[in-house]
Every structure is written in structure tokens, then in C-alpha cells.
Amino acid sequence: MIAANGARVGYLRWQVVSREILDSVGLEEIPANSVDIDILIGEVSYVGRGIGPQALQLLIKRLREDASHPMLGLTTSVHNYAAQRAYRKAGFRDLRE
Numbered sequence: 001m002i003a004a005n006g007a008r009v010g011y012l013r014w015q016v017v018s019r020e021i022l023d024s025v026g027l028e029e030i031p032a033n034s035v036d037i038d039i040l041i042g043e044v045s046y047v048g049r050g051i052g053p054q055a056l057q058l059l060i061k062r063l064r065e066d067a068s069h070p071m072l073g074l075t076t077s078v079h080n081y082a083a084q085r086a087y088r089k090a091g092f093r094d095l096r097e
């Protein structure tokens with residue numbers, strides 16, 4: 001859960017992805033054991049306040065403690081500009097459109 005000011009405002013979930021799963025969805029260039037992340041700020045009044053990028057940076061720090069993950073990533077719609085801006089602020093870059 002993502003908490004802000006003592007309230008639960010969203011969540012992060014993540015999973016380690018295998019070679020088999022990546023190949024089955026055509027993501028051959030992503031190395032096995034990478035981490036796929038999803039994020040949602042579900043309280044509307046907390047959207048657009050920088051909480052998403054901060055939560056992602058905390059997760060990145062935690063996941064980097066395990067050196068076995070060669071890549072961390074997320075996917076979003078090409079039309080979801082807010083998500084793209086938030087992910088870039090957290091340090092992610094575009095890999096594929």
C-alpha cells in the first residue's frame with residue numbers, strides 16, 4: 001500500500017518475470033528475472049502531487065538491493081501522458097513503444 005498523511009492512497013505491485021512469460025508476450029529483449037511493476041494512486045485528491053514517483057523511487061531502492069534483477073520496468077498506454085511523466089520523473093526511460 002502507498003500511504004500519504006496517514007491515509008492509504010494507492011498501491012504498488014510487482015512480479016519477477018521469467019524467460020517463458022516474456023517470450024510469450026513478445027518481449028524477447030527484456031532479460032529474465034526482470035521486475036514488472038504496476039502502480040495506482042486511487043484517491044483522486046492525491047493524484048498529481050508527486051506521490052507516484054516517490055513511491056516508485058522507494059520501490060526501486062528496495063529492488064536494487066537484490067542484484068539478481070537486471071531490469072525494472074512498467075508499461076502504460078501511449079495515451080497515458082500523466083503516467084509517462086511520472087515514470088520518467090522516477091528515473092525510467094522509454095524502451096519500446
Ligand SMILES: CC(C)(COP(=O)(O)OP(=O)(O)OC[C@H]1O[C@@H](n2cnc3c(N)ncnc32)[C@H](O)[C@@H]1OP(=O)(O)O)[C@@H](O)C(=O)NCCC(=O)NCCS
Pocket residue numbers: 039040041042046047048049050051052053075076077080081082083085086089
Ligand atoms: C500514473 C500515476 C501513478 C502517477 O502518479 P502521480 O503521483 O499522480 O504522479 P505525478 O504527481 O508526478 O504526476 C504525473 C503527471 O500527472 C499529471 N497531473 C498533474 N495533476 C494531475 C491531476 N490532478 N490529474 C491527472 N493528472 C495530473 C501531470 O502531467 C504530471 O506531470 P508534471 O508534474 O510533470 O506536470 C497516478 O497518476 C495514477 O495512479 N493514475 C491513475 C492510474 C494510472 O494511470 N496508473 C498507471 C497505469 S499503467
